[in-house]
Amino acid sequence: MALTSAGRSSTKRGGGPAATTLEDADGAGAHSHRPSAHVAWVLDRSKTTKEPDARCQHRDTSLPHARPPAQPRRYASLAPLSSTAQSIKEEPIDKEGDDIDINWAELKTVTVRDLTAGKKVVLFAVPGAFTPTCTQKHLPGFVARAGELRAKGVDTVACVSVNDAFVMRAWKESLGVGDEVLLLSDGNGELTRAMGVELDLSDKPVGLGVRSRRYALLADDGVVKVLNLEEGGAFTNSSAEDMLKAL
Numbered sequence: 722m723a724l725t726s727a728g729r730s731s732t733k734r735g736g737g738p739a740a741t742t743l744e745d746a747d748g749a750g751a752h753s754h755r756p757s758a759h760v761a762w763v764l765d766r767s768k769t770t771k772e773p774d775a776r777c778q779h780r781d782t783s784l785p786h787a788r789p790p791a792q793p794r795r796y797a798s799l800a801p802l803s804s805t806a807q808s809i810k811e812e813p814i815d816k817e818g819d820d821i822d823i824n825w826a827e828l829k830t831v832t833v834r835d836l837t838a839g840k841k842v843v844l845f846a847v848p849g850a851f852t853p854t855c856t857q858k859h860l861p862g863f864v865a866r867a868g869e870l871r872a873k874g875v876d877t878v879a880c881v882s883v884n885d886a887f888v889m890r891a892w893k894e895s896l897g898v899g900d901e902v903l904l905l906s907d908g909n910g911e912l913t914r915a916m917g918v919e920l921d922l923s924d925k926p927v928g929l930g931v932r933s934r935r936y937a938l939l940a941d942d943g944v945v946k947v948l949n950l951e952e953g954g955a956f957t958n959s960s961a962e963d964m965l966k967a968l
Contacts (some may be wrong), residue, residue, distance in 0.1 A: 833912075837943045840876040843964055845937035846913075848920055848954045849929055850884045850892035859935070859956060860896065866961035867901035873968040875939075879903040883910045883932045907933065920953055937964050 847855035913933040922929040937959040939947035
């Protein structure tokens with residue numbers, strides 16, 4: 722499960738409370754309402770394979786869940802998932818008859834385990850790059866407030882979307898996003914499915930297909946302490962301002 726990125730992150734130690742533990746979880750499959758801030762996922766840092774191997778345990782019954790389990794359920798382990806920090810060089814446009822050439826060696830991979838270990842990370846998801854709300858409000862809000870988030874101990878602010886890395890790079894460049902926010906591509910939607918936050922927009926005329934619900938989470942040393950999950954693509958409680966209030 723790979724995430725590709727168009728930026729870089731910094732490192733520093735952070736902290737925060739937690740109540741519920743979901744061991745080896747990929748993320749959050751919460752329901753449409755605003756979940757309790759007292760929710761945590763603990764990553765198994767011993768896992769290095771890409772095979773799903775995890776369990777979750779719910780201790781906070783007030784937390785709405787998209788698929789509420791009657792007993793501990795299986796989640797794919799977050800540890801093997803990877804984000805890819807990349808720099809894609811500008812290449813000449815292919816001519817007719819040329820093979821499509823992508824230099825995969827330029828993709829530098831870092832696991833999500835490493836991305837979050839020993840750090841405080843804010844990760845927010847958008848349904849799609851270049852879509853109106855994501856472009857006009859959600860991403861710009863985190864870019865503008867990145868300094869305030871770091872002042873409160875956040876080491877990395879990252880945005881993930883079910884788009885390919887080239888789209889994410891173009892989106893970043895179009896908005897003039899520097900190092901304030903790390904842009905990640907969940908191109909095949911593997912992370913999104915593992916978290917149970919799929920958003921099926923196949924019935925819409927714009928052809929978005931299956932994307933991610935909008936959310937923002939705070940992970941402290943691999944443990945998710947805050948999760949603000951929206952209903953579909955709504956934008957009511959996952960802004961940078963909402964995250965600042967939770968810190």
